[in-house]
Amino acid sequence: LARAVTATDVAREAGVSQATVSYVINDHPSHRIAPETRTRVLAAVERLGYTPSAAARALRRGTTNTVLLVLPDVPWGPTLATLVDALTDELEPLGLELVTRRLRPGSRQGAPWKELRPLVVVCIMDPLAPDDEAEIREAGIPVVGALLSPVTEVDSTGAAQIVVGRLQVEHLAARNHTVIGYAAPDDVRVGSFLRLRLEGVRLACLELGLDEPRVIQVPLDARRAAKAVTQWRSRPEPVTAVCAYNDEVAMAVLAGLQRLGLSAPGDLAVVGVDNIPLAALMSPPLTTIDQNEQKIAHHLARRVISAIQGDPPPARLRSDALTLVVRESA
Amino acid sequence: LARAVTATDVAREAGVSQATVSYVINDHPSHRIAPETRTRVLAAVERLGYTPSAAARALRRGTTNTVLLVLPDVPWGPTLATLVDALTDELEPLGLELVTRRLRPGSRQGAPWKELRPLVVVCIMDPLAPDDEAEIREAGIPVVGALLSPVTEVDSTGAAQIVVGRLQVEHLAARNHTVIGYAAPDDVRVGSFLRLRLEGVRLACLELGLDEPRVIQVPLDARRAAKAVTQWRSRPEPVTAVCAYNDEVAMAVLAGLQRLGLSAPGDLAVVGVDNIPLAALMSPPLTTIDQNEQKIAHHLARRVISAIQGDPPPARLRSDALTLVVRESA
DNA sequence: CTGAAAGCGCTTACAG
DNA sequence: CTGAAAGCGCTTACAG
Numbered sequence: 001l002a003r004a005v006t007a008t009d010v011a012r013e014a015g016v017s018q019a020t021v022s023y024v025i026n027d028h029p030s031h032r033i034a035p036e037t038r039t040r041v042l043a044a045v046e047r048l049g050y051t052p053s054a055a056a057r058a059l060r061r062g063t064t065n066t067v068l069l070v071l072p073d074v075p076w077g078p079t080l081a082t083l084v085d086a087l088t089d090e091l092e093p094l095g096l097e098l099v100t101r102r103l104r105p106g107s108r109q110g111a112p113w114k115e116l117r118p119l120v121v122v123c124i125m126d127p128l129a130p131d132d133e134a135e136i137r138e139a140g141i142p143v144v145g146a147l148l149s150p151v152t153e154v155d156s157t158g159a160a161q162i163v164v165g166r167l168q169v170e171h172l173a174a175r176n177h178t179v180i181g182y183a184a185p186d187d188v189r190v191g192s193f194l195r196l197r198l199e200g201v202r203l204a205c206l207e208l209g210l211d212e213p214r215v216i217q218v219p220l221d222a223r224r225a226a227k228a229v230t231q232w233r234s235r236p237e238p239v240t241a242v243c244a245y246n247d248e249v250a251m252a253v254l255a256g257l258q259r260l261g262l263s264a265p266g267d268l269a270v271v272g273v274d275n276i277p278l279a280a281l282m283s284p285p286l287t288t289i290d291q292n293e294q295k296i297a298h299h300l301a302r303r304v305i306s307a308i309q310g311d312p313p314p315a316r317l318r319s320d321a322l323t324l325v326v327r328e329s330a
Numbered sequence: 331l332a333r334a335v336t337a338t339d340v341a342r343e344a345g346v347s348q349a350t351v352s353y354v355i356n357d358h359p360s361h362r363i364a365p366e367t368r369t370r371v372l373a374a375v376e377r378l379g380y381t382p383s384a385a386a387r388a389l390r391r392g393t394t395n396t397v398l399l400v401l402p403d404v405p406w407g408p409t410l411a412t413l414v415d416a417l418t419d420e421l422e423p424l425g426l427e428l429v430t431r432r433l434r435p436g437s438r439q440g441a442p443w444k445e446l447r448p449l450v451v452v453c454i455m456d457p458l459a460p461d462d463e464a465e466i467r468e469a470g471i472p473v474v475g476a477l478l479s480p481v482t483e484v485d486s487t488g489a490a491q492i493v494v495g496r497l498q499v500e501h502l503a504a505r506n507h508t509v510i511g512y513a514a515p516d517d518v519r520v521g522s523f524l525r526l527r528l529e530g531v532r533l534a535c536l537e538l539g540l541d542e543p544r545v546i547q548v549p550l551d552a553r554r555a556a557k558a559v560t561q562w563r564s565r566p567e568p569v570t571a572v573c574a575y576n577d578e579v580a581m582a583v584l585a586g587l588q589r590l591g592l593s594a595p596g597d598l599a600v601v602g603v604d605n606i607p608l609a610a611l612m613s614p615p616l617t618t619i620d621q622n623e624q625k626i627a628h629h630l631a632r633r634v635i636s637a638i639q640g641d642p643p644p645a646r647l648r649s650d651a652l653t654l655v656v657r658e659s660a
Numbered sequence: 661c662t663g664a665a666a667g668c669g670c671t672t673a674c675a676g
Numbered sequence: 677c678t679g680a681a682a683g684c685g686c687t688t689a690c691a692g
Contacts, residue, residue, distance in 0.1 A: 051444035056685035386669035
């Protein structure tokens with residue numbers, strides 16, 4: 001109903017040209033505005049409650065202040081929510097706006113990068129087909145967090161999610177476990193993450209001369225988790241330690257153990273991933289891999305900035321963004 | 331670098347005017363396009379990979395296909411993440427785009443509704459000052475989920491969060507508990523939610539003739555939770571049942587009990603809020619309030635649609651969006 | 661120091 | 677059935 005306030009309205013109110021309003025708003029460097037004029041314009045802006053239209057600005061400038069975050073169609077766990085939250089916070093003071101878009105393989109939702117013309121595309125958990133990525137880069141839009149690397153790369157060891165799996169196994173091997181199980185989630189939507197974490201576990205087992213990990217799906221249900229525990233502990237060569245896909249699945253394993261009158265780490269060692277707040281409250285308190293979302297977000301933000309400025313990317317994320325938290329379950 | 335493909339490029343490629351491209355793209359009702367022309371245009375669109383610029387479109391139309399979701403600066407718990415996720419899914423098939431913005435009291439981030447010109451503002455957890463809400467409505471933008479009602483209203487009983495607290499107490503009272511404790515979280519950022527849930531608990535206690543609930547902050551730490559448990563159980567008039575702010579806090583209380591060699595519900599009944607996947611895995615399994623995010627999101631989406639069409643709002647959310655899940659802890 | 665004017669890429673009433 | 681043209685609200689090179 002009420003027409004929005006435009007720069008022209010402000011100009012009329014302040015008795016200047018519309019262009020001058022724009023110069024004041026943007027603090028244009030080559031355009032020195034008389035302090036008195038400036039004050040008058042700002043007063044008018046305040047009085048009318050003027051905010052420039054993002055659409056007009058984007059159209060004129062040919063670009064936005066937007067960072068497009070693309071994700072595959074996975075459920076939002078606490079880690080992802082925290083990461084997005086932290087990244088929003090990192091970008092906000094830089095005047096950058098994080099817009100999140102889920103990419104479903106099926107739905108023809110067009111190409112959000114063309115529609116939105118973001119400054120940078122940040123890509124987490126590998127939602128982009130190679131074609132898409134090439135297309136974005138061809139359009140002159142940098143892509144951060146690319147390739148198979150979900151979240152971000154860590155050192156030369158490889159993608160972060162692979163490192164996660166590796167850290168789990170290394171800890172268990174150091175405690176003399178030689179037959180390792182893997183507790184996979186029930187949810188098919190987490191496919192790409194699962195694949196990578198499991199890959200890390202597989203690689204580590206291989207390098208350390210251990211058997212292939214014995215993978216079982218563990219639903220978030222004590223009874224069915226107990227069944228999985230029983231399978232793992234069956235002879236010959238019972239599994240003595242389990243890497244869980246995440247802390248939730250780990251808790252299911254703990255609940256399964258409890259149901260059988262068993263406990264970690266004595267009957268079966270368990271190590272999770274995520275270090276959710278509840279990890280310390282489980283019984284026994286859960287040994288897990290902490291992904292420091294603040295550090296990861298900070299690093300992603302730095303990569304976004306250098307991509308915008310055309311600088312070379314900053315050093316890779318120090319691996320201390322991923323740390324093993326040793327509690328009692330393993 | 332590479333200039334983006336525009337409708338003019340498509341027009342040249344197809345040998346028609348730019349206007350015709352636009353008519354084809356938008357399937358303009360009063361504009362019958364020859365099927366042959368139409369095919370040629372669509373082929374050119376496909377060949378060049380054309381996607382209309384959102385900015386130009388928004389500027390010209392004077393509006394966007396955006397629904398602006400404003401939130402206060404709270405941490406993203408699983409419920410919020412799921413709700414946003416579900417709302418995104420509800421809106422997507424309608425061609426509506428959900429853009430989320432956190433509103434911090436301090437930061438002068440301007441008024442996102444002016445900048446973005448959304449079709450509707452959805453407001454969760456009460457982030458909007460009354461002035462702001464009035465301003466948005468004056469601009470002709472409907473506001474959904476308004477006032478003090480976080481998430482949405484439920485029946486005439488009042489705001490959903492108040493109902494949450496009420497449901498907790500009613501269950502405990504039905505089990506003959508008369509002295510109720512309230513386990514508040516450590517995190518100051520959840521202030522408004524806490525206030526409402528606690529208010530619901532207070533009101534229910536009042537109506538049922540119970541004492542004021544005894545509020546203690548419970549950090550997510552077994553040792554300190556044990557201290558809280560000890561305080562609650564101190565004489566005279568020991569607390570026999572605790573409403574927790576959410577399932578995480580509830581788990582802390584359970585861990586505190588366990589540390590003292592006590593257990594729920596015998597020594598202290600515990601009821602949570604959220605019904606997170608882990609609730610069923612706790613020991614004992616947690617009695618809690620389930621907020622059906624799918625139903626809430628669906629209802630919000632319906633309110634968004636009727637707001638856009640100027641229809642009267644749909645019937646209030648049926649209260650079965652909030653249900654008590656009885657397990658063993660209370 | 662300030663302003664008139666072009667133009668970003670669309671949509672749509674109007675003319676043919 | 678199709679197109680020429682205006683105009684959405686800005687930014688900025690250019691002129692004064």
